[in-house]
Amino acid sequence: VFSPSGKATNFSFDAAYGMLNYKTEKINFYSLHDMSSIDIQSALDLEGESINFPNIQAEHKGVIQLSSLSLKNAISLKTKNFSMPATESYKINFDNANIFIVDLDKVYGLLPASFMKDELSILLSGNGLTKTYDLTLSTNLNLDIEEFIADSIYLQVSGSELFKIDFNIKKNSPLILKMYSDLKHIELTSPLNSLSKNKLVRLPTEVLVTNLSNPSIKLSNQKIDMHIRDITKYDGYISIGKKIPDKFKGFAQEPGLNIYLYSEVITEDLLSSVFSKNSESASVKLNKIVFDIKNFKFFNNNFSDVSGLFDLNGSEIKGSLTGDKLNLNLRIDQTGFIRLEIKDSAISNTKFLNSTKSTLDAALNSRLIVSNSSFGNIKIKDLDVYLLNNKKNFTANNIKLSSNLISIKPFEK
Numbered sequence: 001v002f003s004p005s006g007k008a009t010n011f012s013f014d015a016a017y018g019m020l021n022y023k024t025e026k027i028n029f030y031s032l033h034d035m036s037s038i039d040i041q042s043a044l045d046l047e048g049e050s051i052n053f054p055n056i057q058a059e060h061k062g063v064i065q066l067s068s069l070s071l072k073n074a075i076s077l078k079t080k081n082f083s084m085p086a087t088e089s090y091k092i093n094f095d096n097a098n099i100f101i102v103d104l105d106k107v108y109g110l111l112p113a114s115f116m117k118d119e120l121s122i123l124l125s126g127n128g129l130t131k132t133y134d135l136t137l138s139t140n141l142n143l144d145i146e147e148f149i150a151d152s153i154y155l156q157v158s159g160s161e162l163f164k165i166d167f168n169i170k171k172n173s174p175l176i177l178k179m180y181s182d183l184k185h186i187e188l189t190s191p192l193n194s195l196s197k198n199k200l201v202r203l204p205t206e207v208l209v210t211n212l213s214n215p216s217i218k219l220s221n222q223k224i225d226m227h228i229r230d231i232t233k234y235d236g237y238i239s240i241g242k243k244i245p246d247k248f249k250g251f252a253q254e255p256g257l258n259i260y261l262y263s264e265v266i267t268e269d270l271l272s273s274v275f276s277k278n279s280e281s282a283s284v285k286l287n288k289i290v291f292d293i294k295n296f297k298f299f300n301n302n303f304s305d306v307s308g309l310f311d312l313n314g315s316e317i318k319g320s321l322t323g324d325k326l327n328l329n330l331r332i333d334q335t336g337f338i339r340l341e342i343k344d345s346a347i348s349n350t351k352f353l354n355s356t357k358s359t360l361d362a363a364l365n366s367r368l369i370v371s372n373s374s375f376g377n378i379k380i381k382d383l384d385v386y387l388l389n390n391k392k393n394f395t396a397n398n399i400k401l402s403s404n405l406i407s408i409k410p411f412e413k
Contacts, residue, residue, distance in 0.1 A: 099124060347374070
């Protein structure tokens, strides 16, 4: 039997030869195929994903048992040089690849390639090609992390590391890029102790990337648990120090970027930088920041077991802090007016009130409400005052104060 061209199992062929043996009821066949990238993507039903498959030349040999319609076959495939984008700036360049398929089910292959300055050997394995196919491309790749993560005031990364990489293509499932490394040769430097790591200290880390056209990224290790659902909008959550506690699980699904921070020690400088006009997060739509801090140092005042939640969504900032001898509620409206309420708190060191170091990069317009709290030697039962500071003049208006040292109230309205 000879056919100069045709189509079988969604793939066209250039020529096919067969010999039918009536006695054994077997057909021995041989066919040649020249498959384009579009044909392969259509056969794998990947119209929704953007993958630059190469053109492939294939030789197909096999035997069909007519009585049972069983098939035994082998396919040898060869590709020409081609490339696939790995990031916006870098591509993986493939040399001639050799791939073998057995019984239209199992697939094996070796794909020589290069990425940046490294030469790679990419292994292909898979099964179920004609049904629920499951294909994996695997390799080891040395990455210079500094090329991909820019330094910031919160985190600096240095060093290069070997990553084990698996790229999975599965029917009716999103494409998945999986990366694993112990980051032994990577140094992480941060004002947050929970983010820092010295070289030669192992930190097993797994990264999952799905939806390559608009990537969704998951990263997990003992220091960070992160899921950015939409990298273009930074929509998702970042948990630093440990995984998000169950009581905050819901906020990780909210729109915008949600951050949970667990730290043994934190200072007022790092916390106030979140609200700075020059903060690096200004271009990112922060939704909520939640934190649990074992020791909070505030201008020589030490507080323990401090928890807080700040809602940054919308035109206002509102939130609260609770801890041992520290309880406050904060609200900053769209005009910059600050309402600060402190109750049942004890602030022993008040030198920060006379500090020449500005804690806010703006004129102060605020209302301060205090109850059952102490500041140094002053024990305040109640305080309600409006504070204004335009960097030239400081005024305190509508003062109502009841304390152990002095009390102030108006004679008339």
